[in-house]
Amino acid sequence: MSLFLSRVRLRHAPDTAALARLLLPEDDEARIAAGHRLIWSLFADHPDRERDFLWREDGGSAWQRTTFLVLSAREPSGGGGLFEVESKPFAPALSAGQALRFRLRAAPSFSVPSKTRGERGKRVDPVWHEMKKDEHRLKTLLPDDRQKLRLEIERDVLSGWLARQGRESGFRPVTAPDADGVARPVLTIDGDIQRRLPYDAKRLRETPRRRNLTENPRHKHPAVAFTTFDLDGEIVVEDPARFLAQLPKGFGRAKAFGCGLMLIRRP
Incomplete structure (x- = not known):
């Protein structure tokens, strides 16, 4: 299976900044649900698509520092101009005892x-x-x-x-x-x-x-x-x-x- 490890951030631009607190609420629970929706938007190419990614949020509550780390079976899309996305293939060479x-x-x-x-x-x-x-x-x-x-x-x-x-x-x-x-x-x-x-x-x-x-x-x-x-x-x-x-x-x-x-x- 091909995998991709991606670093995803909201784009640092005035139009994104105006929406930042809608996209990433300050309330923790609302933020988790919003984060999931945001990451889904990078992979939602089909209405019947099953989730084939894992993610976590890092970087703190300020939206400018927020980073999503994503491991996925597909390379994420551009996200409609909202995100800066850096992706690379994930294929670590591991050995027993490492x-x-x-x-x-x-x-x-x-x-x-x-x-x-x-x-x-x-x-x-x-x-x-x-x-x-x-x-x-x-x-x-x-x-x-x-x-x-x-x-x-x-x-x-x-x-x-x-x-x-x-x-x-x-x-x-x-x-x-x-x-x-x-x-x-x-x-x-x-x-x-x-x-x-x-x-x-x-x-x-x-x-x-x-x-x-x-x-x-x-x-x-x-x-x-x-x-x-x-x-x-x-x-x-x-x-x-x-x-x-x-x-x-x-x-x-x-x-x-x-x-x-x-x-x-x-x-």
């Missing part, structure tokens, strides 16, 4: 089986799920100790999630002993940001034709909710073919909303 640095904005989840037979299980945030188990203990701690325990739970859960992703996708996290001599992934965690988008944003994941067929204004639909974490660390490639096949598919959920794109580079 170490890489990575950055990943992840929305991890797992499925809790439904009690109703035949009904699909509920997707939940694994960090929240583990904290609920320790809810009583957390309430008994002083604020500093409570925060320390929260961070320990967060690190343990996300380290386990990343290791499972690696087993399925041909890599393993690099580990180092902590103060207690326990091997832990070399991992920096930032974020823990809860997102709650209106149902209208949920339909962004579907093709235009499917949206027309599935829309039913009489039904009430839940918001799209997920939690994002920015992970920065080191991995070792064990199966290059499997790893490269998974990169364009992404890791975790909420891939339509700027999550799942793993950016890699040599140390």
Whole structure:
């Protein structure tokens, strides 16, 4: 499969500046939905086109500094003059045992089986799920100790999630002993940001034709909710073919909303 890695920015021009806050709202949730629509505009060459790209936003809230990084199966179009687009083929030559640095904005989840037979299980945030188990203990701690325990739970859960992703996708996290001599992934965690988008944003994941067929204004639909974490660390490639096949598919959920794109580079 041919892949392209693109850097996308709004064009620095007076006509674009006049629309900047409509295109990139200051509200975080509105900005995520708007970002998805903007990136879709670079690939929407057909009403039945399925999403074949991953993206993330970098650069801060000021629209002049905002950069979208996009990994796609097709080279993006010009975007109607709104964007500056720099694209290059993405075909890294990797070998088994090769170490890489990575950055990943992840929305991890797992499925809790439904009690109703035949009904699909509920997707939940694994960090929240583990904290609920320790809810009583957390309430008994002083604020500093409570925060320390929260961070320990967060690190343990996300380290386990990343290791499972690696087993399925041909890599393993690099580990180092902590103060207690326990091997832990070399991992920096930032974020823990809860997102709650209106149902209208949920339909962004579907093709235009499917949206027309599935829309039913009489039904009430839940918001799209997920939690994002920015992970920065080191991995070792064990199966290059499997790893490269998974990169364009992404890791975790909420891939339509700027999550799942793993950016890699040599140390």
